[in-house]
Amino acid sequence: MPGIIVDLTRIPALEALADAFVTVGEDWRVSYWNAAAERCFGAAREAALGAPVWEALPAAAQPSLRARLAAVVATRAPLRVPFAAGGDGPALTLDASPLEGGGLALHFRDATDHARVAERYSRLLASIRDGFVAVDADWKVVYVNSAAETLLHVRLHKAVGASLLVHLPSEPPELAAALRGTMGDGQPRRLQAVRPGVEWLRGRYFDLSVDPLAGGGISLLFQDVTERQEREAELARLAAEAQEASRAKSRFFAAVSHELRTPLHAIVGYTHLLSTDSYGDMPQPASRAAERASVCAEHLARLIDDVLVLTTTEIDRLPVYPAPLKLAEYLNEVLEPFRRQAEAKGLRFELDAPAGLTLHVDPERLRQIVYALVTNAIKFTPRGHVRVGVRGTDGEIEIRVEDSGPGIAAEDRARIFEAFEQVGDDARTDSIHRGTGLGLTIARKLAGRLGGSLALEGGDGAGSAFVLRVPISAPE
Template sequence: MLSHIQANLLIVDDLPENLLALEALIKGPDRNVYQAQSADHALSLLLEHEFALAILDVQMPGMNGFELAEMMRGTEKTKNIPIVFVSAAAREMNYAFKGYESGAVDFLHKPLDTQAVKSKVAVFIDLYRQRKALGQQLEALERSRQEQELLLAQLQVTRSELEHAVRMRDDFMSIVSHEVRTPLNGLILETQLRKLHLARNNADAFTLDKMHAMVERDERQINSLIRLIEDMLDVSRIRTGKLSIRPASFDLCQLVSGLVENFAAQAAAVDSSISLQAGAELVGYWDEFRIEQVIANLLTNALRYGAKSPVQVRVFEEQGMACVQVRDHGIGISAENQQRIFQQFERVCSNQSSAGLGLGLYISEQIVLAHGGSITVSSTEGQGATFSVRLPLVRSPQESGAQQATSA
């Protein structure tokens, strides 16, 4: 079963005829026999190959067999190779005792007993093969252990990711139920109040001015629901790679100016204000609807977390990029939160009073990245935050296509 493991045998003798005779005695198809006529030659072979057995002649000129054995025992690579001494000296010279002292496992006297030599060599080859097979099994077990440890680590990571996903799902469902319930409750209360007025024939509750106010309140609640639904649809589009970008030429300064004007009433409602610093025009080739979505989200957040402080907006060109900065002076964002606010369902404030699904910045970043740009935040906790959007300043469809090809 172990015959596939090839064994190397080393025979050392200063007489070529002895080497030939010993090789003829121990050679076989499952083993390689190396010859050395000196201790120096033997040492070079020992360092080059791995041997199952070394058969050393005792009496050699220069370094004898005992000295070679002692050097082998003192070298890490060769210290465990079994050594068999061969000698033509008379038994009464006590060479065998000295050989065992030098670390030999056996001692043979010349003339050699053919069957005894073959049998002893076969035993040592079998032992060598068993050791090699055991070593291979241990290596396989160690590899298996390492693979199991790696698999366990991967399973632990997967488990952590699944647990995080479950927590995100639970948080998301809680946020969605809260956010959807808020405008729905408003609509339900408005409906119930109107039904009450109608039941009492209270026509004064439906004057033109009051009808205008009712419509405005309904419109706000419906727009809130639409925004929530659109955010969830955008996340789905991003995950499936279907977020549509339809670029066209427009003036970024004009877009931001219109948004600032539209947000003036919302800013006044929270005792804040929005100022704009922009040039005459900054025309580029982007998706106007999507860029408006990004800037509107930044303005909404600035008013929400700005602690009633003024909000400054800048539109400018820098190093071939169109830049929009939105700065507030509110609660700010900690360094830890800055790393996660662009992730899904993450919000600066985790309490339920903080409106929104925690998707705005995630969607905004994906939109800006789809344009080949970037969105970053600079903030110190308690000292406000500055969000910066940078968009490649392209002015034509051809330039946009060339830039997308370069970035790809």
């Protein structure tokens, strides 16, 4: 629309704008100049109308801006760019849009607040310890913060405008895939402990966040986590060494236990023969000494047996041989010695095992668990009762060993399952009478080997209840 001047009376809304608004025709001459444009650029409307826009707005005459405005006319794609009007005027943002009949509409907004916000965010990005890089839709770097300059050994003036694709490492492939993926679909992506295949990074590791930018392009936020990776690798090495040391300890205990069992059992046998006058009459003090030696040797033999079971459980070599088992008949037979022991102590012993319950389990391992639980219940219950109850539910059998003893304090409930840990009354000061401190440890490990669990119920002062749960069908 060359030579046409817009009638101001027809567009009063544009006159009311606080922003400068200018239109130019196809011949690049000013066809409209509102009152805000007069104030903003210091040019009277009469002087601006009909003049080439490059004269009315000298700042628009810069070759780069002229080319971009021409592209708006050619492609009809809107443009938003910073605009420096010169002088003491405020910073502006120019929105250039094509007009339907030809020419352009130029809308100049005060960008002071926007610039202030942008400067604040720029200072924030510059101050963070993580690297930050912004890339436009054409893969051109538009921003690099100071942390990124340090981490990547680049300088802002050299990085901005460079193509990220040219400098993108080929290794690892997931790095390039994440950047291309977010650029393509706009979905954020996260990578951990990425090690770019670039020699000058000297094998450093980075955590990377790739996010889309509102105006197109992507942002990269990355943190150097090399020290963290090195610490984790060192911890993994130490853990492996500790595990190997534990396995070596278990193998040592197993070997020593095997070697000690034979002579200890011989000592037990010979001292028993001595204490029972099998070799002839012995003085009474000698018989008592032999009996005491026999008791001590039996205690050591039990300790060796417990250590052997514990170590073989720890290194997963304990054999398990499941077999069909009628539980009521089995427990009646296994617990009969304990019934007599409890009654001799003045305790009431109860067994409640419904007939007909059958499960597939290793009888010997189950016996070891039940022995440990019932022995403890009788040993540490001064009066009252010991009760063994059985019930089947949800594909498993529950064996509950209850006592009316003093219970176990809350602070001791976790550690009673630890090896060599013992809690209780003063009667446990004698090592022979208090046992090895391995019974519950072994019982819980054996429960796990059978595919079940062992837990403690009951509170301080209200007795204790140990609950063993094992599947009706033995696990593979």
